[in-house]
Amino acid sequence: xxxxxxxxxxxxxxxxxxxxxxxxxxxxxxxxxxxxxxxxxxxxxxxxxxxxxxxxxxxxxxxxxxxxxxxxxxxxxxxxxxxxxxxxxxxxxxxxxxxxxxxxxxxxxxxxxxxxxxxxxxxxxxxxxxxxxxxxxxxxxxxxxxxxxxxxxxxxxxxxxxxxxxxxxxxxxxxxxxxxxxxxxxxxxxxxxxxxxxxxxxxxxxxxxxxxxxxxxxxxxxxxxxxxxxxxxxxxxxxxxxxxxxxxxxxxxxxxxxxxxxxxxxxxxxxxxxxxxxxxxxxxxxxxxxxxxxxxxxxxxxxxxxxxxxxxxxxxxxxxxxxxxxxxxxxxxxxxxxxxxxxxxxxxxxxxxxxxxxxxxxxxxxxxxxxxxxxxxxxxxxxxxxxxxxxxxxxxxxxxxxxxxxxxxxxxxxxxxxxxxxxxxxxxxxxxxxxxxxxxxxxxxxxxxxxxxxxxxxxxxxxxxxxxxxxxxxxxxxx
Numbered sequence: 001x002x003x004x005x006x007x008x009x010x011x012x013x014x015x016x017x018x019x020x021x022x023x024x025x026x027x028x029x030x031x032x033x034x035x036x037x038x039x040x041x042x043x044x045x046x047x048x049x050x051x052x053x054x055x056x057x058x059x060x061x062x063x064x065x066x067x068x069x070x071x072x073x074x075x076x077x078x079x080x081x082x083x084x085x086x087x088x089x090x091x092x093x094x095x096x097x098x099x100x101x102x103x104x105x106x107x108x109x110x111x112x113x114x115x116x117x118x119x120x121x122x123x124x125x126x127x128x129x130x131x132x133x134x135x136x137x138x139x140x141x142x143x144x145x146x147x148x149x150x151x152x153x154x155x156x157x158x159x160x161x162x163x164x165x166x167x168x169x170x171x172x173x174x175x176x177x178x179x180x181x182x183x184x185x186x187x188x189x190x191x192x193x194x195x196x197x198x199x200x201x202x203x204x205x206x207x208x209x210x211x212x213x214x215x216x217x218x219x220x221x222x223x224x225x226x227x228x229x230x231x232x233x234x235x236x237x238x239x240x241x242x243x244x245x246x247x248x249x250x251x252x253x254x255x256x257x258x259x260x261x262x263x264x265x266x267x268x269x270x271x272x273x274x275x276x277x278x279x280x281x282x283x284x285x286x287x288x289x290x291x292x293x294x295x296x297x298x299x300x301x302x303x304x305x306x307x308x309x310x311x312x313x314x315x316x317x318x319x320x321x322x323x324x325x326x327x328x329x330x331x332x333x334x335x336x337x338x339x340x341x342x343x344x345x346x347x348x349x350x351x352x353x354x355x356x357x358x359x360x361x362x363x364x365x366x367x368x369x370x371x372x373x374x375x376x377x378x379x380x381x382x383x384x385x386x387x388x389x390x391x392x393x394x395x396x397x398x399x400x401x402x403x404x405x406x407x408x409x410x411x412x413x414x415x416x417x418x419x420x421x422x423x424x425x426x427x428x429x430x431x432x433x434x435x436x437x438x439x440x441x442x443x444x445x446x447x448x449x450x451x452x453x454x455x456x457x458x459x460x461x462x463x464x465x466x467x468x469x470x471x472x473x474x475x476x477x478x479x
Contacts, residue, residue, distance in 0.1 A: 039300070129161065150184050195207045205261070288350050349404050362424065441472070
């Protein structure tokens with residue numbers, strides 16, 4: 001067959017992702033805080049787009065009312081004669097008594113408000129473990145080289161309070177010997193909180209034992225040689241190996257259980273992340289009302305100045321303004337479409353989960369994306385994007401929108417119950433069990449079956465692990 005070049009016309013249909021459609025899809029899956037950042041950035045880059053506040057319109061109306069009310073008051077003011085205070089009046093004032101009515105602080109006095117420090121300078125932040133340890137090291141008798149090594153060691157302590165570097169790495173970073181690093185590490189491990197700077201759990205517990213003055217005791221021996229057996233609660237085996245009574249092992253285990261395996265926990269996290277709900281659900285009479293949280297989202301509009309100047313100026317200016325106006329209009333339309341889609345999705349979820357809102361988690365129904373998509377006439381992928389990083393505040397608490405979408409488990413009467421309800425039931429059974437005789441996964445499955453919930457043992461195991469609940473052997477308590 002000869003190879004040749006030819007021209008051919010072909011008519012096809014294909015879906016093209018326009019920039020506007022890509023922007024709408026991107027905005028749909030953003031959280032409310034992320035949307036605020038996008039809008040702020042667009043306000044900075046697009047001169048055609050501007051922010052309007054409803055407060056400004058209300059303020060203008062209020063000013064007009066005040067002007068009308070102040071008109072008759074002005075006439076009365078013209079007839080008012082002010083009384084001047086002369087020197088005789090000032091001499092008659094009892095200034096000592098007057099000043100006694102005020103409490104003056106013993107701190108620094110300021111003659112003018114401009115001399116006062118700002119409130120930002122008066123606020124204090126929560127101290128971190130790093131600052132706490134460095135402060136203690138600065139009070140120790142360390143030379144400059146040891147202080148640098150100590151700072152390097154403290155900088156390599158993780159969120160649990162454990163030292164996660166090697167002596168060789170610290171020695172290389174500080175240009176010193178490993179003996180110096182080991183010596184400084186010992187000093188760090190003597191600091192508060194007890195157990196900080198340990199390299200593993202055993203060392204962490206031994207450091208706490210040493211600070212309690214229990215070195216060489218039964219507690220010390222169990223941690224050193226039988227920590228694995230203690231984790232699996234093989235008390236008889238530990239008692240036999242150490243040649244002591246099992247009751248003594250119980251008492252020692254109780255002391256060990258009171259120690260902190262994560263020394264940094266008392267300092268908490270560095271920053272608390274607060275969740276701002278995108279949707280509020282209120283119960284008014286017998287109905288639920290869905291309200292979008294628009295707080296922080298600016299009201300956008302096209303600048304009237306550019307609308308009036310449209311068609312003026314050179315061709316380059318017209319093209320630039322037209323492009324920016326199209327971009328601003330698409331952003332405004334995309335945000336409005338996003339808000340309408342979130343509202344419709346929330347209304348549909350409230351309709352499906354009415355019993356949950358009335359009675360609680362035990363009445364949560366199985367729900368999939370297709371149910372909501374068919375209800376509001378949208379595609380499943382759209383519902384998936386809407387429920388990403390969105391939170392809803394209901395009378396039952398604050399939940400992520402994805403929380404309401406879960407699979408169903410069959411019941412004895414042919415109905416279905418949501419998997420989240422089953423997890424909650426497993427959690428309640430574990431909390432109510434006898435710690436000396438905890439339920440096995442098979443026993444939990446049988447208890448759920450007695451409650452008309454058909455579930456296999458392996459499913460119970462999966463849900464228990466998702467809830468971060470230990471096995472029956474790990475939950476067993478003999479004291």
